[in-house]
Amino acid sequence: MELYRQVAIEVKRLIEQGALRAGERVPSVRKLSRQQKVSVSTVLQAYLLLENGGLIEARPQSGYYVRTRARALPPEPVMSSPSGTATSVEKGELIVDLFKAETTPGTVRLGCAYTGPSLFPVAGLNRAMVRVMKQLGDDANSYELPPGNLNLRRQIARRSLELGRSLDPNGIVITVGGMEALNLCLRAVARAGDTVAIESPTYFGILQVLESMGMKALEIPTHPREGISLDALAVAVRKNKIRAVISMTNGHNPLGSYMPDEKKKQLVALLARVDVPLIEDDVYGDLYFGERRPRTAWSYDRKGLVLLCSSFSKSLSPGYRVGWTVPGPRFQARVENLKFMSTIATATLPQAAVAEFLSDGGYERHLRRIRRTLATQVELLTDGIQKHFPAGTRVTRPQGGFVVWVEMPRALDAFELRKRALKEKISIAPGPIFSAKEKYRNFIRLNCGLPWTSEVERAVITIGQLARDMAKK
Ligand SMILES: Cc1ncc(COP(=O)(O)O)c(C=O)c1O
Known part of the structure; x- marks a missing residue:
């Protein structure tokens, strides 16, 4: 095969695998010629081929860019009511x-929010774990009492400007995943019988937390891209005695919405007027697809009044069970006390290993890589739904x-549908x-966390087929 065709195939592969996305600049002609050790004219020929194929476009005085495919996206669900x-x-x-059905061997796991291990920096985490085991010696076996590992709290604080405001390491409490953070914060601000306003739909774990504490849920209309309706929330806080609001402002599960920053500001102002705490679940905050991290x-x-909760489960490893919360001066002592009363401490080694991994500096690179991969996987799965699901199906456009x-x-x-899909060894969340x-x-x-393999593609086709059969009847 001619050299220029080989170069074109390499670049095409980068685009297809999502390493280069619509609107992004492809490597300059000179850079690629250096990288591939081919002449400038070979690269130019390769780019001409890709341009003629409609994959890239030349922009005057700027270079070549991946063409924005005019994807016909399925319609979105409307605001919930x-x-x-x-x-x-x-x-x-x-x-x-x-969860049990998910872990049955051979099941294609489309039911839980789970990324395959290929997206986690397993080797780097393993190395970090070995290093801290050596460094800590006998201390690895002692309790790491609340608020938790200081090195980890420093590492989290170092990244805090991304959240929109600097954070004092002493204001952070390390928890057993984001789930414990939510549990502790809710217990700190409300008690059994109280009403808590939540988004609708909401992450089922939030419902479980409310259930376990005997609290009531008040579901608030939520927009599939912009999050909870402030108008509806304003009415709700006027009409009801609401003890707290829980919101996934960044990376709503299941909607994939990221609330615009200005709206977050209004949300905080609204709750400040009525003195109602906001528990902010930011577990997906680092996994945005846009140019920069949205604020909290x-x-x-x-x-x-805002109790921030997050974790490393979605970006590093769910099995380490390392999460954190910033309860603020009003609630910190109570949260630490509740933490001690419920689990005494978060396991010592995973905290130390995550801190070590973060201090090594590869975390940002890792995040950039998985954000790109996840955006592509979301796109591919959406395309699959578009092709194979019954007419009239609507899909969110996660950000x-x-x-x-x-x-x-x-x-x-x-x-x-779930019952039928399980028979085909595919799990889905109803x-x-x-x-x-x-x-x-x-x-x-x-x-969409699993790598887009033929097995996953077949699973999407099968669910679509089952749904079409059911829709016909
Ligand atoms: C929105 C949201 N919050 C919290 C959690 C719980 O996180 P963790 O696994 O760190 O306990 C999840 C897990 O799926 C989630 O989706």
């Missing part, structure tokens, strides 16, 4: 069952993270587990 009354939460074993609502807080929320025709029952009132019967959430 839950009923305006608070309810107790009773999910029972439904969600644990979902916490960064606008001047009254100590980060790795789940999509799929609305199918009304008559379709997500539990029945919509009603994302609502206290079991809404969203015709919705499912699909995980």
